Amino acid sequence: MLAYLVYEKQQKLKIMMKMQGLKDVPYWMISYAYFFVLSVVYMTCFVIFGYFIGLNFFRLNNYGIQFVFFFVYINLQIAFAFFVASFFSSVKIATVIGYIYVFGSGLLGAFLFLFFIEDKTFSGIWVLVMEIVPGFSLYRGLYELGQYAFAGSATGSSGMMWGNLKDPVNGMCDILIIMTVEWALLLVLAFYLDQMSSVGGSVRNPLLLFRSSQKKHAPLLHKSSSAQQDSKVIVNMEKEDVAQERRLVEQLLMDRNANEAVICDNLRKMYPGRDGNPDKLAVRGLSLALPKGQCFGMLGPNGAGKTSFISMMVGLTRPTSGTAYAHGMDITMDMDDIYTNMGLCPQHDLLWETLTGKEHLFFYARLKNLKGAALVKAVDDSLKSVNLFHGGVGDKQVGMYSGGMKRRLSVAISLIGDPKVVYMDEPSTGLDPASRNNLWNIVKEAKRNCAIVLTTHSMEEAEVLCDRLGIFVDGEFQCIGNPKELKARYGGAYIFTVTTSPEQESEVDQLVRRLSPSANKIYNLSGTQKFELPKQEVRIADVFRAVEMAKSRFSIHAWGLVDTTLEDVFIKVAKGAEVFNDVA
Numbered sequence: 001m002l003a004y005l006v007y008e009k010q011q012k013l014k015i016m017m018k019m020q021g022l023k024d025v026p027y028w029m030i031s032y033a034y035f036f037v038l039s040v041v042y043m044t045c046f047v048i049f050g051y052f053i054g055l056n057f058f059r060l061n062n063y064g065i066q067f068v069f070f071f072v073y074i075n076l077q078i079a080f081a082f083f084v085a086s087f088f089s090s091v092k093i094a095t096v097i098g099y100i101y102v103f104g105s106g107l108l109g110a111f112l113f114l115f116f117i118e119d120k121t122f123s124g125i126w127v128l129v130m131e132i133v134p135g136f137s138l139y140r141g142l143y144e145l146g147q148y149a150f151a152g153s154a155t156g157s158s159g160m161m162w163g164n165l166k167d168p169v170n171g172m173c174d175i176l177i178i179m180t181v182e183w184a185l186l187l188v189l190a191f192y193l194d195q196m197s198s199v200g201g202s203v204r205n206p207l208l209l210f211r212s213s214q215k216k217h218a219p220l221l222h223k224s225s226s227a228q229q230d231s232k233v234i235v236n237m238e239k240e241d242v243a244q245e246r247r248l249v250e251q252l253l254m255d256r257n258a259n260e261a262v263i264c265d266n267l268r269k270m271y272p273g274r275d276g277n278p279d280k281l282a283v284r285g286l287s288l289a290l291p292k293g294q295c296f297g298m299l300g301p302n303g304a305g306k307t308s309f310i311s312m313m314v315g316l317t318r319p320t321s322g323t324a325y326a327h328g329m330d331i332t333m334d335m336d337d338i339y340t341n342m343g344l345c346p347q348h349d350l351l352w353e354t355l356t357g358k359e360h361l362f363f364y365a366r367l368k369n370l371k372g373a374a375l376v377k378a379v380d381d382s383l384k385s386v387n388l389f390h391g392g393v394g395d396k397q398v399g400m401y402s403g404g405m406k407r408r409l410s411v412a413i414s415l416i417g418d419p420k421v422v423y424m425d426e427p428s429t430g431l432d433p434a435s436r437n438n439l440w441n442i443v444k445e446a447k448r449n450c451a452i453v454l455t456t457h458s459m460e461e462a463e464v465l466c467d468r469l470g471i472f473v474d475g476e477f478q479c480i481g482n483p484k485e486l487k488a489r490y491g492g493a494y495i496f497t498v499t500t501s502p503e504q505e506s507e508v509d510q511l512v513r514r515l516s517p518s519a520n521k522i523y524n525l526s527g528t529q530k531f532e533l534p535k536q537e538v539r540i541a542d543v544f545r546a547v548e549m550a551k552s553r554f555s556i557h558a559w560g561l562v563d564t565t566l567e568d569v570f571i572k573v574a575k576g577a578e579v580f581n582d583v584a
């Protein structure tokens, strides 16, 4: 039980289920019922087997007492497993500690606890205190049943009967009370600890635990934006498009009728410094508004803060300050409600290795309230859309899938049940070109009915899928706009690439200076050089002519002239921001 509970936590499957709409109470009830049924079957087999091989322990003691004892113990054990699972995040450690506890409490019970029970000079209070450990209470119960069965078979009478519970030496009544109280207490404590540690939940402050369940989200907003307090300082340093987005967010927050799919209001994420390292500001006051039907792409170098942003939006981590709204629901308050209309394709696939692709989709589709024929159709369509339907691939266990198949399944999961807001963190990572194209078609189709936030390192993907892009460097947007706008704004130059032998590099330099005095060399490696030629200084025909003439003087292996690509824009913006930050 412990390993099972910790596994779902370790593999982030629990938070994934939550993000797809599974509420805490049903999760607990289903898991509890599953463990309970397993334990009851196990205990019943154990008792029946003991009865049929003629053990007096089972035959002579009253069946009702045996039933109550085992019933209470099973429940205590499940509650104890839930409680202990709150303290572990590694299955290996939990399993080792679990085994040490089971064997340790058994051995200590037989060699130490037994001695205290039978030593009549030892304080009964201390024995009761020791029985708080579930392993010892089990041992005490079995001991009492064993003693009565032994006495019954010696005298030819029965074992423990209901009336014997009042016997002064019989500890059964005490342990039944202790176990029942402990069962209830551990359940409450385990639930409470789970809520406290559940970063995705809306509760971090213990005092808010009970309040948050009563609170219903207020439709947006017209409340003063947290951006407003800080924005004046920030705006002065921001690019105009980023500042404009911030102003739009402020306006939307004041507007009662605003119905944007996503509004981020000055989101910040600070990770506390560890091992002597300073605090890390991963997201610095991000403001963004995203209507339905739009796919917004976040481009940024490694470590820019894209995953930190998505983690906040999907409730994996809480913002240090600021907040965001998905269809008017606040990510710091109403995450459980947001999950019912949200889809997520995480950076790393969160899947059960032992379930099939189809079972995953059935499970998540049911969480999105799909039923009957609509459910079967949605699952089949979804499998077909990601090429996992034919050849029975969807019926194979996920453990047998390739990386690309797992990725496609993750995308299918994020889109099942028509969520209103979908977050995709590098969805095409590891896909071959054909699968990637297929994935792009799925995303294009899906964005008609929802808003999509997508992070990617592929400029091609960003250009194909995204209606708007934001280049994100060191925790903040450097620019926001649609791909064409960004290329026009940052790409007022042609990129001229020439490959010669390294000795001819200076010849190429002179050629370029003659063509465009303010050309900028952006790349140089063993004879291959790249220049930016400002568009107002050069004509394409002049470049062709100059290269043809140069070919008669020295050997040009290859050359090319292209308009600025999104990749050039990205490199330029990212480099510019890094230089600025270094200077600052």
Ligand SMILES: Nc1ncnc2c1ncn2[C@@H]1O[C@H](COP(=O)(O)OP(=O)(O)OP(=O)(O)O)[C@@H](O)[C@H]1O
Binding pocket: 271, 272, 280, 282, 300, 301, 302, 303, 304, 305, 306, 307, 308, 309
């Ligand atoms: N839990 C954490 N504790 C401390 N620092 C963290 C934590 N998570 C991320 N960071 C730091 O925050 C910064 C942003 O990380 P993040 O993973 O959000 O970047 P990213 O843009 O998603 O990168 P990539 O493209 O490589 O996935 C990085 O410097 C990272 O080291």
